[in-house]
Amino acid sequence: MESRNLPIKLFSKRGTQDERRTEGGGGGDLPTWVLSEELLELKSVEFRESLGATAQTIAERPADRRFIPALLKVTVREDAMAKSHRGEVAKIFNRKEEYNFIGVSEDLDFLVKVDSAEHLAFIDHNLERPTVFPIGVSAIDEIRLFEPRIDLPADPDTPLKVKLINFQNRQINQRIESEFEQTLKINDIIYKKTEYGFGLTVFKLDHVQPDALLSVQEFEALYSIDPMPSYRITLDELTPSETLPIKEPIEGQEYFTIGVLDSGIAPIPHLAPWLDKRRYTAYSENEVDRSHGTFVAGILLYGDELEKSNWVGISEFKLLDATVFPQPRIGIDEDELIENIRNAVTAHPDVLLWNLSGGGSLECSARDFSDFGKALDDLQHQTGEIICKSAGNCNKFATSEPKLRIPTSADSIRSLVVGSIAHARGTNDLVPEGHPSPFSRTGFGPNKIVKPELAHYGGNAGLAPNGRMTFTGVNSFSTSGQVVQQVGTSFSTPRVSALLAGLSHRVAGDFDPLLLKALAIHSARYHHSLKLSPMDRLREIGYGLPGSVENIIFNDPHESTLILQDNIVRGGYIEILDFPFPDVLVNDEGQYYGEIIITLVTNPRLDSTQGAEYCQSNIDASFGTYDRIRIRDTTKRTVSNPIGKQNPYNLLLSSHYASRFHRFIDHPFTPERQLRDDMGKYHPIKKYGINLQEMTESHRVRGLMSPKKWYLELKGLFSHAAENAAAADGEQLSQEFCLAVTIRDPLKRHDVYSSVTRSLNVNNFQHNNIQLRNEVNINVRNTNGETGPQSSPN
Template sequence: MEPKNLPIKLFSKRGTQDERKTEAGGGGPQPSWLLPEDMLEARATEFRQSLGATAQSIAARRPERSFIPAVVQVTVREDAMAKSHRGEVGKLFNRKEEYNFIGLSEDLDFLVKVDSPEHVAFIEHNLERPLAFSIGLSAIDEIRPFQPRIDLPQDIATPLKVKLVNYQDRQMNAQVESAFEQTLREGQIAYRKTRYTSGLTVFKLEHVRPDSLVTVQEFEALYSIDPMPAYRITLDELSSGLELPVKTPVPGQDYLTVGVLDSGIAPIPHLAPWLDTRRYSAYNEPEVDRSHGTFVAGVLLYGDELEQRSWVGVGEFKLLDATVFPRPGLEIDEDELLENIQNAVLAHPDVLLWNLSGGGTMECSARDFSDFGKSLDELQQRTGALICKSAGNCTNFVSAAPKRRIPVSADSVRSLVVGSVAHSQGPDDLVPEGHASPFSRSGFGPNKLIKPELVHYGGNGGVTAGGRMKLTGVNSFSLTGGVVQQAGTSFSTPRVSALMAGLSHRVAGDFNPLLLKALAIHSAKYHPGLSLSPSDRLRELGFGLPGSVDDIIFNSPHESTLILQDNIVRGGYIEILDFPFPDVLLNDEGQFYGEVTVTLVTDPRLDGNQGAEYCQSNIDVSFGTYDRIRLRDTTKRTVSNPIGKLNPYNLLLSSNYAAKFQRYIDHPFTAERQLRDDLGKYHPIKKYAINLQEMTEAHRVRGLTAPKKWYLELKGLFSHAAEAAAAADGEVLSQEFCLIVTIRDPLQRHDVYSSVTRSLTLNNFQHNNIQLRNEVSLNLRNTSGGSAPEPAPE
């Protein structure tokens, strides 16, 4: 393998030189679905009749609950969901300085609050003038009173999970919750109240009598009733017989602390020196079994040594034991588990990296994000922490059934979700090394979000001739300190947590979740023998298996990695018109060549009331060539920027590449190739890996023939709901991002690293090598009396 010892680089945009203003578009033609006058009249009459039920429900409110707004559900045609059309729909319902759209339902219908008879009259008055609201009326297919979702469990002993409508008003929500609690007390209903997020409070009701349940169902602000999900963890161990020396911390050396949200960690000799003196436990000792947490902790600290392979390249950090799960056999309800997690994380604000190898079996929705995932997202936003979360297991492979989708909790947007790939293949195992483990659940998440983002080695599995499940596990420690084997995404996840800890320790500066995620995802690759389509690869393995710490932070002379971390404010974008592409990468035809990997990780604005549109902000990236800078006429109404690109060529579009490379093809670049245009608007992570030689001949001639200049462009976008909320609060919308670009010479002919560095300097970019901390050797002692095993070659 080519030696890598040149540090990757950080660079900055050059102030106003690389900043642009977002330019307004023209008015555009009227939408094709605009209704004629007679149909507008008929639709307005229909909608006025529908509002009658809402008016009656407001009039029928009990006096003490008359303050609770009614909610109507507005179905908008699919081709009218654009931001501009939503504004037209809003004109029907919003009085001055109001924004009454409070969210989206699971069916992507708008939920609109109607707070009084006067508000009903305002809407009806608008409907009496259909020509004044022609676009809004044409966009709406139906208006009807909102009906809460009620899914009662078959077993009446199962606790109920009750949610109320979020009116996007803190004081109103507090009054509504107080009124609901009074209703529960009057009905003598036992309840527990848990705040999942700032906008989501969940009530758990137990042993509800049928007559009391009717009272709950009739509460004016009820949003949903579901069975309360429950969680448990299990562990079955197989003996390995491997013995390892004990690592001990170097006195006086500072180590990063990783929190382990699990079943507890046993203070066995290999782990005891690394345990933080602090710990959190939600349980008394009889309720605790530390087997699972001890196995996870062993992979975190000794993952490479246990397998005698350099998969992560690091394993030295303190561990904080946070016992949030009870022993196997005891279930824990979702609200209690989330409260345990919140208590553990909030009690240790200095711990910013957490491993969560557990979290349920219920599949996530294809459209709506789970309450569990939203809670983890807000917890990370509030604390600045990063949670590495397992993608979940299933045993469908035993009956040859399709894999189940990732569970609720693994749809957390801010968490780094980890699946499992096979580290080896035994006699009964189903998949070769590097393929998705048979038990590892697959994506996508809601709204086709890429989940899991990464995979690591967590074991293999198969079926014996007798039809029984057989697992080939990875190594870690038992409660007695022996080395045992187990398989699951619970044990691939701590390898990624260890990688995040290693990167954070090696890279100087404050803990930086965006940078850490971007570095790991940027380095990820697939096994060369993985014969899956790009879509299937993303679904089962996310962006792939990340490299080791040194592989991530160092370059060879034939490649250069640049990192840009900044933020984009609404109303502007970033356009770098002299991006430092190495001018040495020219082939015999005078065309640029090379492999380019672009990874963009953003910190999106999230809104838990917007259904599938939970992610409320987006950044698009373009990278390519152009002929020259052109001057633009800023006297025109729609032109704000004095310069622009002549004949830009975005190289990140899959349409530029030969069709065979957009499918699986056995080629040296197969393990890295990403050629998807539909990574998704409002997806917080985007990755492109392109080989310029795979472009069609016509596109190579037009887009790569020298002389060409190179550009990088980053444009932000915010949803209509985000813009409305920001306008009401006086907030300036912005979103942080981390962009990483690697340019590589696949022929290894040229010094790309030096060429890019020269170009950065020549074009006045501020740049520097990523700052690394000094290394200190560990103390090793072998409790069995032997010497430390030598790692096997990769």
């Protein structure tokens, strides 16, 4: 096998040469769904009548509660959800510089605040003139008064989780919370208030009596009442296995630190030398069972050695024990767990990578993102850290039922969520090596977000002839120091945490979440024998199994990986018209060929009030060929950029490729192919894997004939709500991203690496090899006390 010793490259856009201004559209035609004047008048009457309940609510509000706005639910037709149409709807409800759309409900209705009788009269006056607002009125299907969601638990001892309406105004929200707390005190309700982040405050109420509950349900700013979720973390050890030599750190050497948010780590001989002297715990000694956390820690430090494989490649780290889960018999409510996690993380600001192998069984919503996930996102936004989060387990395979979807908490946007694949197949196991583990939960997340993003080896499972569940586990340590086996996404997740830590430690420079995520996801591929459709494999194990540290940061001569990191400011975009595609990749027919992998990871703007539209920013990528640069007439109203592409051909469109490649096909490129038609807007991670030879003949002739030029285009988009919020705050909207592009010669005929480097130089790109740290030695002590050196990066 050819050696991989050529470092991947970082390159930069060439200032204003590759920057463009977003141009306005033309045409003022009304959408086809705009109603006739007669139907507009009928809708006007219907909507004005529906405002009567709101008027009564405002009139009947007690004097000391009149500062609380009323809330409307406005249902907008699906084909009118575009940002431009929303602006037309907003004109009906917004006075002057106001923006009264404060959120999106779980069922994708807009929430509109009405702060007074005068404001309601303004809305009524606009609805009285529907022909002045033809698009806005036509876009609305229904207007009604908001009603809180109330889902009371069957068990009266279950604590209640109460949320209030977020009116997007700090002073009003604080006053409302104060009024609500006063209501709770008057009714002798025991409560706890927890800040989840992103302006999301949760009240936990205990043992609420029926008459007191009625007062809570009638509170004017109530958003929802639900049972408070509870969490437990468990481990059942399997058969003890072999022993393993002990690694010890070199005194005076600095090591990367991983925080372990778990049930605690036992200071057994294999782990004790690597435990950070600092420690966080929320529990006394008799409330703790360290079995689960010890197993996780063992995989972080000895994952490769325990399996006699080079799955990660580096595993020498310091571990910070953060005991945030009590023993299983105690359990923990969601608000307490979030508080424990936040306290542990904020108390150790130097620890920027955390492993969280636990977090509930309740399935996430298909539309709305969970409060737990939002809390994890807010924490990572504040600290600049990464949380690697398990995708969750289920045992539906035992009854041949469909897998459960990922749990709440695993829908966290900023967390890297990890599923499990089988590392081996035992006698009764259900799936071959490399397939999704039978117990590993499936995606997608809300709004079809790809969750989990990655998968790693976490075991296999099956059924014995008597119907009993059987498991083929992965190896780690018990609290007594024995090597034992267990299965679960809890134990695939620390392998990805170790990989990110290894990458961060190997790559010189500051901790860079976007770069680390992009490198790991870019390297991921599927097992060569995985016979799942592209959609099924994406749903179950995300983008697949990532490579080892060394395979990620080095190329062989037949490929080249380029990394571009930048940000896109609203009103502009990036267009590189001399992209360094290797000119040696031309076949005998005069057509370009090659395999191209593109991964785009963004740091999106998030808004917890926007329901399924939680992600408020997006970047779209186009990559392809064009004939020549053309001069454009900037005197025209809609033309801002003096140059453009003649006959651009975007190669990232699945319609260009033969239909047989849109499903599973046994082919050398199958493990890396990514052709997804619904690569949705506002998805923070996008990955494309294309083989130019898989294009249809007509598209190859039209798009790949040499000497066409190559381009890369990255365009940002921000939601209507984000733009209005930024305008109110005077904020300049921008979006960070990290883009990885690998171009490969599948025939291994040409030196692609050198060809791309030459093209970078010829076209005046600033570029450099990724900077790496040097190598040092690690002490290894056998169980009989003998020591010896082991190589590891510094």
